Amino acid sequence: MNDDQALASYVAQGNKHAFELLIRKHERLVTHMVGRLINNSEDLEEICQDVFLKVFEKISEFNFQSKLSTWIATIAYRHAINHLRKKKIEIADLPADEKFAERFIADEDPFDAVEENEMEALVMKMIEKLPPQYRAVLTLYHLENMNYAEIGEATGMPDGTVKNYLFRARQLLKEKVKTYLGNEV
Amino acid sequence: MEEGSNPSGVDAEAYRVVFNSLKKEPAYKLSPDFASRVAARAHAPAKTFDWDKFFLIGGMVLFLAVLVYAIAVTQFTFSAGVFRFFESYSTLFVFGTVFIVALHLLEKKLLGHISTGNNR
Numbered sequence: 001m002n003d004d005q006a007l008a009s010y011v012a013q014g015n016k017h018a019f020e021l022l023i024r025k026h027e028r029l030v031t032h033m034v035g036r037l038i039n040n041s042e043d044l045e046e047i048c049q050d051v052f053l054k055v056f057e058k059i060s061e062f063n064f065q066s067k068l069s070t071w072i073a074t075i076a077y078r079h080a081i082n083h084l085r086k087k088k089i090e091i092a093d094l095p096a097d098e099k100f101a102e103r104f105i106a107d108e109d110p111f112d113a114v115e116e117n118e119m120e121a122l123v124m125k126m127i128e129k130l131p132p133q134y135r136a137v138l139t140l141y142h143l144e145n146m147n148y149a150e151i152g153e154a155t156g157m158p159d160g161t162v163k164n165y166l167f168r169a170r171q172l173l174k175e176k177v178k179t180y181l182g183n184e185v
Numbered sequence: 186m187e188e189g190s191n192p193s194g195v196d197a198e199a200y201r202v203v204f205n206s207l208k209k210e211p212a213y214k215l216s217p218d219f220a221s222r223v224a225a226r227a228h229a230p231a232k233t234f235d236w237d238k239f240f241l242i243g244g245m246v247l248f249l250a251v252l253v254y255a256i257a258v259t260q261f262t263f264s265a266g267v268f269r270f271f272e273s274y275s276t277l278f279v280f281g282t283v284f285i286v287a288l289h290l291l292e293k294k295l296l297g298h299i300s301t302g303n304n305r
Binding site: 170 | 199202206208209211214221222223227228
């Protein structure tokens with residue numbers, strides 16, 4: 001039995017300290033996932049709480065077919081997406097929509113030259129404007145170091161779609177950054 | 186880079202900025218006692234009695250009882266008193282009711298739209 005299995009089994013038996021440990025171990029993952037998707041710090045804590053309460057409720061059904069972190073990421077992703085749906089924020093199937101790319105890159109005129117750290121802050125702002133599915137795969141890949149299969153499992157997307165979204169999201173960001181860098185030169 | 190090629194110039198610089206930013210921790214923070222609070226909540230004993238439901242149902246039962254009592258005591262009929270007045274303006278009252286309900290629905294829809302910030 002590995003650490004995750006032992007921890008999950010203690011939590012399922014109702015051990016409060018084990019659950020607290022599980023939360024501490026995975027709160028970074030859940031916060032990143034939920035925070036990136038909902039873009040609203042007011043609701044962040046409440047949704048993260050709901051995610052962990054769902055984890056607690058369902059942990060006895062967890063069968064270790066995947067890593068515990070991937071399973072928790074799945075719950076976090078679904079909660080965040082449901083929250084967006086409740087708030088009637090559009091979660092379209094992702095676009096063959098070339099217009100989105102054009103709008104995204106052309107949106108806001110690049111202003112004067114920006115410093116490197118300002119540029120990183122700008123990219124963070126740009127990420128917020130990407131569709132939720134793009135934000136989810138970027139977060140799981142770059143911040144949580146998950147592989148395509150794990151991201152696919154967490155989000156319910158096929159591996160090919162995960163790769164495609166990563167590619168398109170990074171390319172959109174790169175094109176947008178280029179408009180700023182071009183202005184610097 | 187994305188298509189297996191090796192970007193150079195502004196493309197390479199732009200990718201470098203993007204990859205660095207994507208590795209950066211976002212500033213989302215939970216309160217320091219988050220873990221203990223959620224664990225305590227998960228282990229809190231289940232509510233044994235729902236007082237909200239009790240007062241709601243109790244209130245409705247009481248209201249019906251008083252209504253039945255009032256009807257019995259006053260020997261109420263629809264042709265009495267104020268209802269005779271309503272009868273002469275029935276269209277106006279129907280219109281007024283529909284107008285107020287429609288206004289509320291419209292307000293709810295518009296305010297809901299604004300508060301979700303759904304302006305895409």
